[in-house]
Amino acid sequence: MMKRIFIYLLTLLFIVAGCSDTTSSDGNKNPKKNEAPKEKVLKVAVDSNPAVFDPYKLSTNSELVISQPIYNTLLRFKTSSIDIEDIEGGLAEDWETSKDGLTWTFKLRKGVQWHHGYGEFTSADVKYSIERVMDPELGSTSRENFKQVDKIETPDSYTVIIHLKQPDPAFLQSICGPAIVKKEAIEDNEKSGEIRPIGTGPFMFEEFKQNEKAVLVKNKDYFLGEPKLEKVEIHFMTDLTAIEIALKNGEIHMGPGLYEPAWLEQMSKNKDLTLDVSENGVFWGLYLNTSVDIYKNMNLRKAIAHAIDIKKYVKSRRLTAVEPKSVINSAVRGAYDAHYQYDLKKAKKYLKEAGYPNGVKLPEMTIPNLASFKGGAEFIQEELRKVGIELPLKSVDMASWVELVYSNQNPSTTVGLAAFGEAVVPFRSMFYGPSSMGQPTAIYNLTHFHEADRLIEQAETEIDRQKLDDLYKQIVEKIHDAYVVIPYVEGRSPLIRSNKVDLGYDFKSTMIYMYYITEKTDLK
Amino acid sequence: MIKYFIRRTLLTIPTMFLCITIIFFCLRVVPGDPALIMLGENATPEAVEGLHKAMGLDKPIWEQYLTFLNDTLQGDFGKSIYSEKSVSKQLIEAFPHTFNLALMSIFIACIIGIPLGIVSARKHNTLFDDGLRVVSLIVLAAPAFLVGIFLLIVFSVQIPLFPSMGVGNGFFEKIYYLILPSITIGTGIAAALIRFMSSSMIEEINKDYIRTVRAKGIPEKLVFYKHALRNSLIPVVTVIGLNMTGLLSGAVIIEMIFSRPGLGSLALDAIFARDFPVVQGSLILFMLIVIIVNLLVDLSYSLLNPRIRQS
Amino acid sequence: MQTNETPNLSTMKEINPATNKTSSNSFIDWKAFRKNRLGLVSLFVIIFFVLLALTAKWIVPYDPLTQNLLEKFQGISKEHWLGTDLNGRDILSRIIYGTRISLLIALCTVMLGATVGFAIGIIAGYKGGLLDDILMRMMDAIMTFPLLLFALMLLMVLDSGMTALVIVISVGMIPGSARIARGTTLDIKDREFVKAAKSMGSSHLRIVLTHILPNIITSLLVVATMNMSLVIMTEAGLSFLGVGISPPTPTWGNMIRDGFTFITLKPSLALYPGIALTILVIALNLLGDALRDAVDPHLKGQKK
């Protein structure tokens, strides 16, 4: 008998040891359900795990959501707007540009404090931040936008003057990009190996638990006023169904939605949840890689372009999709009208002229195994099947897909891109010859289209509005006539929030696939 | 007995060495380059080059393997390629959650599995026994993630009894958060336990020594619960040990559905992000857990079975 | 007083009617198998699924791939007996088509895993010594690996076609069958009739083929049926993690995965393939049990 009791005791002991997690660092040990009810904790769900915490190397949406409330930028878009007209002062109170567009002078706010006592915000921080973005060693994702910067002057601690080599129409929106960081904080973190991003924003970084959550706590002396929320918890939940359940239970206040209209309809019926759709659409297109022999044939590209019934697909997606207007995001300034008319007879005619009277089997297209990619790709595959064009699909995980695309081995690619502000930025990365994949200066030109290179180079340094718009028109026309990209939808990402949440601004669109969290955001 | 154990542990060293090598080379062969993933859309070639040097991926394979080997032997799993957070810290953070889940699932499996197994053996060949067998088969056959989501919808959405996500802090809250996920895994193992317990119980009952005990006039209850149960527990312990490996790898999906951190999800994300040090660290820890569990099973095996203890 | 040796009348156990006729233990006693009702039912279910798989192409009411986006998430209706999925495809036809692939994967994986496993098991058991230790350590190494994560990584290396899936999952099956084969070989190797055969100078190969293999074939069958259910579950798990057979080919695994995202909207999307999967797995397990009983006479007495 003794033996059996001993074994039971042993297992019980294990459980006690296992559960009383020695590493749990958070304060309250008493097992109350959650913190004192009055303490306002906003709980946000994101469907990916953050890997990088350096604001200049952000890639997944969870990283964007965590950094947004922590950092400020020199200038910024009015909350939830992506219209260049709405750009206002951020850490810089005011700014002017010289007539030739080469010198930009910024007047900085005074008395702004860094988190955790890293001192007052000064012009030196701005200089360090911008030079860090431009540093090739770091490999920042937005280094490309600052290639025109010549030198940065800091005459006194509250003024910054940036000199450009050449005028850059997109520089205003570029300045709204990078977060201003503190040199000493970054060095301390590197030494300690700890994850502790330091910024000037409304919320300070408190804790990060891998695969679980990140916790931000309010920055009492934030220069735009003390935030209403006590804490913000960002939960990493890779399964959308789990997020949906948590939203219905009230365990989570905000989360991403699903692109499926039937699902959204069902959720909108739920009386204590509000459904929003971000106006800035993600531009989804089928990019044909003209460095691959079969796609050098213009007629084949034409046949493909006219075989896809975009209206039907957009209709089936109802409120989460709009018809693409141009060859790039419609919210971009310079996205002039350009679309391919759905006409099966024309498609069959071009197919015959392309030399494939009884159909063709296209080379295999690899896509990542994400729902957002799969839906569109399967739709295109099905549409092409009707005209006898067979497009075999292969689904792999994200990392393998990225490598395939970068090494220019994917004969055709469907991908969704967000873009805003000046059209020259997407043109530069997507339709400029030297940016073609597989080359040393590659950025994201999947189609190896290069017919508009001269025009793009002119647009890059044209600050006269009239001339710039005229250049944009010509570029769009060239891309459209080349039939290299076939847009099929502009997806608008749905977001869901509990009615208890008061955003503090009216929601229009978002660049981080989640609601912005500001000092005005509150929990009723 | 100690000699037996030393031999067993020594035998695990070649196995571990083999596993570490397999992990290392398997990762190097997997397509997808961490630098590319990290840089995302505008990864310029020199930036990629810079990162490669930073991650030490530019050195020849053999050199990487040797540095990897002597780091691992000193217990230093290196730093995550992305967050530069030390891998051992991440493992220490993730391990307790998986350990609690595994332990609680085994606990639930035993509570459900063993008694039902005994009852099914006592009521052998009756309708109850057949019914139980079919039910346990259904639970065994149903995919864990379906069972999980079913429990979630019923006990978390419709009847807001249990939380649907997170781990909670503090001892009782952790158990409270553990209930649903461990029931999902536990019932699966319980189903296997029932079938195993019942057949091993039946086998014991028909052994000769039971006849002697009955000839001594010992009441039927004792014959069953003292003599037969004791000997049929021995193979059951091995079933738990075997299920442990399945449980750990199955936990990956359960951790996803119940949004729980843990070794499984850590390894899974690291594989998708090609974060080699984290993958290597978590798989090695996985392996250590399994080997330790097998040793524990052997220990309890001899605890229960005196003959082995003596040899 | 020295009692001299009396005639040793054989001390066979008392008459036990059930095992009266001693069946040679190497082959399945079909008479006993037929008596096991559950075993028979499961056999019919499996045959039904196999027929379904073979005739999938012809009996499918709709082409499992054609989408009609306007008819999404339809419930059960006259045209679509089980309704339509997220892309408006007919669920019933996809399940039927899925049977073909799931069964194919299960069959090939088990055969590959079992044969390789048995080969290793027999060699290790028969040769013994250092080779046995090395092989067994390799088996331990594979055993300690979390099958799902290991398969995930291998799948990325070999890209995710059907053959890759079969190879990857079969790796997980090898240690199990190797262990069983080694056990049986060790057990039979010391038996008198094997020693006798050796003394008559028959070659190792002949001994393995004539004595060891027939005894193992039966346990191969039992292990095969049990592993089949494990394979189908692993494939479902892998599809859940987003790896596995590429779209649009339906397998039960990726159908459950797609259905999973809309579980609250239309649970049947994931439930119908889930139910089909569960039924087949149960049938396989029951068949495995019935076969094991039919093979192993000593267990027969207690079961029914």
Add this chain to the structure above:
Amino acid sequence: MGVLLEVKNISVGTRRNGEFIGILENVSFKLNKGETVGIVGESGCGKSMTALTIMGLLSKNIFVESGTVNYEDKELTKLPTTELNRLRGKEISMIFQEPMTSLNPSFTIGNQLAEVYKHHGNFSAKEIRQKSLEILSKVKISDPEDKLKAYPHQLSGGMRQRVMIAMALACSPKIMIADEPTTALDVTVQAQILDLINELQAGFNTSVLFITHDLGVVAETCHRMIVMYAGQIIEEGTVAEIFDHPSHPYTSGLMLSAPRLGSAIKRLKTIKGVVPDIDNMPTGCRFAPRCPYATDICFEKAPFLEKMSETRGVRCWHKL
């Protein structure tokens, strides 16, 4: 001498798809106080089945068709298990053939011995320990102190059989049934165990029902003997009577096929043929197909057990 145990017309069998198949066919005999009766027969003749019927230890699919087993004023076959358990181990105990597998490998000898005392009397732990040591020394087990703590696999076959006997005699039962206790032991240990049983039988004045296939053992230990064949008693009587003049052909066949030390016979006589199968028993005398003296009547009509004297009985048409 009073009759202790009376087995009257016991028929035992099993049912296979509806049809009843007999294993024992109206077996009757008496066991007097202090007497040792031997039951002899080939394997499969039902001698162990008789013992299991008395003890109520028949396996699930075998049951008593008819007949009674009376012990003092109780009818054992009808007793519920709880009441039967009050007798088993206390007044009637049994030892088995396979010492290797008859003890629970996971409990110590002391534990399994103490069990008997615990259930058949309320003794304190100290008393139990004392009695256990006493009974172990009675069965001549060397240093009983260690043996209490030892596990079955640490003891030899003979030693384990002694422990079984100790357990059987722990509560000095009135009857001890020994089902081939020495068959699995080698000759030298066999002799020691037989002497021990005789000695204890005399000491405790227990009556013993000795089941064996070994005529030598019967000759040495039993007062009366019963010969069984294919589920029937074919001859009974005192050992002296039967050894002196076996009157059933089967019994004499048995005697002749037993080699004797110093006897002139070179080749042993064997009984041709095999024990009949239980589901197709020959009509008439069951030994007829193998009986050299069989005549027509033996094949048609089944002989009855004819009582020749108080103790003697034979079931044969042509008694020798």
